[in-house]
Amino acid sequence: MAEVSQGGGGGKSDGGKVRVKKASTKIDMTPMVDLAFLLLTFFILTTTLNKPKTMQLTLPEDPKPEDKLPEVNEKKVVTVILGPNDKVYWYHGITNPEVKVTNYDDAGIRKVLIEKNKEIPGMIILIKPMEESRYKNVVDILDEMTITNMQRFAMVKITDADKELIKESNL
Amino acid sequence: MGKIKTHRTTPSLDMTPMVDLGFLLVTFFMLTANAVPDEPVTVDAPSSVSEIIIPDTDIMLITISDDGRVFFSIDGKYHRQELLGNIGKQYSVNFTPEETSRFAVMSSIGLPIGQLREYISLAPDERKHIKQPGIPVDSLHNELKDWIIFSRMANPKLRIAIKGDGKANYPVVEKVMKTLTDNKVNRFNLITNMEKGS
Numbered sequence: 001m002a003e004v005s006q007g008g009g010g011g012k013s014d015g016g017k018v019r020v021k022k023a024s025t026k027i028d029m030t031p032m033v034d035l036a037f038l039l040l041t042f043f044i045l046t047t048t049l050n051k052p053k054t055m056q057l058t059l060p061e062d063p064k065p066e067d068k069l070p071e072v073n074e075k076k077v078v079t080v081i082l083g084p085n086d087k088v089y090w091y092h093g094i095t096n097p098e099v100k101v102t103n104y105d106d107a108g109i110r111k112v113l114i115e116k117n118k119e120i121p122g123m124i125i126l127i128k129p130m131e132e133s134r135y136k137n138v139v140d141i142l143d144e145m146t147i148t149n150m151q152r153f154a155m156v157k158i159t160d161a162d163k164e165l166i167k168e169s170n171l
Numbered sequence: 172m173g174k175i176k177t178h179r180t181t182p183s184l185d186m187t188p189m190v191d192l193g194f195l196l197v198t199f200f201m202l203t204a205n206a207v208p209d210e211p212v213t214v215d216a217p218s219s220v221s222e223i224i225i226p227d228t229d230i231m232l233i234t235i236s237d238d239g240r241v242f243f244s245i246d247g248k249y250h251r252q253e254l255l256g257n258i259g260k261q262y263s264v265n266f267t268p269e270e271t272s273r274f275a276v277m278s279s280i281g282l283p284i285g286q287l288r289e290y291i292s293l294a295p296d297e298r299k300h301i302k303q304p305g306i307p308v309d310s311l312h313n314e315l316k317d318w319i320i321f322s323r324m325a326n327p328k329l330r331i332a333i334k335g336d337g338k339a340n341y342p343v344v345e346k347v348m349k350t351l352t353d354n355k356v357n358r359f360n361l362i363t364n365m366e367k368g369s
Contacts, residue, residue, distance in 0.1 A: 043200030
């Protein structure tokens, strides 16, 4: 154990004098060190390494009744529907859309978004989460927006027409 | 015949540097450790690439559990006391000063205001065994709205954070977000974990 070295010593060597009993100055530090390491283990195990991060989200204000809603060209609109079981449906345009299905992988929705962004100048993405979708899906898709650096996207309530489309597509 | 004499030394090792280092680490971890308040639900937040670290103070935390219950908490003892007073006035429940001070040090709550008083009167370890039903967020009966309004009155600097479980259904999240935007809170934070891998 850790030792406290002791130089010289207290006693006198000439005979006949009162000898001071030499007490060892070594202290057994084992219990203290045991406790210290116990504490060390405890604090290492309870410490949280990565603090939670946060994602800033700014939603638009609800439009007032007198506000005129902007009209957009349907050719610029890509709709992304977050379905159940981590599926992502997407289609381009509004009339007679062709629904396709993909997933949240790197080669899934991200690739679609990058390709479509090249094809369509000023693309607008409508994100429509279905009732069955999970909160994780919403965070994932917002994450993809950050990764692919999309400027124009909106979270919209899903319509019955969209639900019909997905049913018909049978994907 | 000379015998081979083995030179005996006591097998003692100077452990001072190790112990020094040990204590250094203990000190470090003790000082950096922060007590985690025990939350009524454990939430597994989804991961994202976002790297903004959430501030520790002036936070209103809305927790959504995986089964869709909504919990609410704000930090700051005095803000909590003021909040409870205002909430009590609104719902005509008179909280005693003792109840107010007990509420000030509690963790997240997830009950309708009508049941709040009974919950406060419980002992801290009894509270853990109670399954809280969640704060009502329906459009007809929305108590989360009042919690938000009165918290912002108590502490105007509040930032709003939503900590949702990855498995929570979207409609609940939507209701919470709708409540926020209805009350002119258009900017808030979604708490996520660091993306693993990539």
